Amino acid sequence: MPDDEVDVPALEAAGGLAGEPDGYERLWTPHRMAYIGGADKPTDDQPGPGCPFCRAPSLPDEDGLVVARGDVAYVVLNLYPYNSGHLLVCPYRHVSDFTDLTPAEVAEVTALTQQAIRVTRAVMAPQGFNLGMNQGEVAGAGIAAHLHQHVVPRWRGDSNFLPIVARSRALPELLADTRARLAAAWPVRGE
Template sequence: MLAGVPDGFERLWTPHRMAYIGGENKPSDDQAGPGCPFCRVEHGSDEDGLVVARGTLAFVVLNLYPYNSGHLLVCPYRHVADYTDLTPDEAVEVAELTRTAMRVLRAVSAPHGFNLGMNQGEVAGAGIAAHLHQHVVPRWAGDSNFLPVVGRSRALPELLADTRARLAAAWPAADQA
């Protein structure tokens, strides 16, 4: 059976989700550097890391396990877990990158709304609790159909690399943000 092809029971297979479920790329609480997927982004290429834009203290990256197409994460470069531990300058840049992400997503994908948020701590739902990240999730009327409810799957109409390329191309230059 091919991945993503319904079988005789009308199942939709999403084997890529097993990496997330199994905790792949999930660092321990204090594991900065190569053990943290957000810390690794700083040193790789934008295309390989799915980075859409880089600031001085923070960056914007596509979520590898998105809730919707265009689901972005705004992360400080510094490996810090708690929002209250951000420096004032980091907090401002995370906020500004979040605002720009919303503008770019509106221009590129015309969402009807957004979910914004940070899950602080594993018990609060943070998949990677050790490195703070702000979710920017574009939403469209009717984007939650039977798949996430019944099939516990989400159908995404575009490959992550293609979404990254479209958003990065639309991101304003640093002096225009």
């Protein structure tokens, strides 16, 4: 065997490259480091391109991961999803508190949340949903300055050891593919 080749089976049989194998399979998700490091988080509470929820609807739908648009609110895929099909329903207006929404925003966020559940059921057949709106950073809002409603599809057994042991999620579909399937199934406005 040439000097620059490693006999991996022999090393594993001898105890591995760095000691005894521990029996765990590793799923590397380096894209999560961007989220952990604070990527796409606004540096202030101001509206505009620094806020991902202000920026997303200004992009083409595919680039912004926008699934559907209403008059005062829109639906976008979560860039750092808890599960495949994790949607966010956001008002276009940069507002942080649910009590500050206008009646039209409340109505459309609610209607889009209902539609998100219907479309996700038709496209992905989840067995349940988690719905939630975190108000303030201490309540878990990753981006507290721009209100967003989470719509997370759930399947029996979708949570496994990965989030607990490896602080990682295994997602079976690319965001662009999920967005395309959900957008294609979304009813045309006015119909």
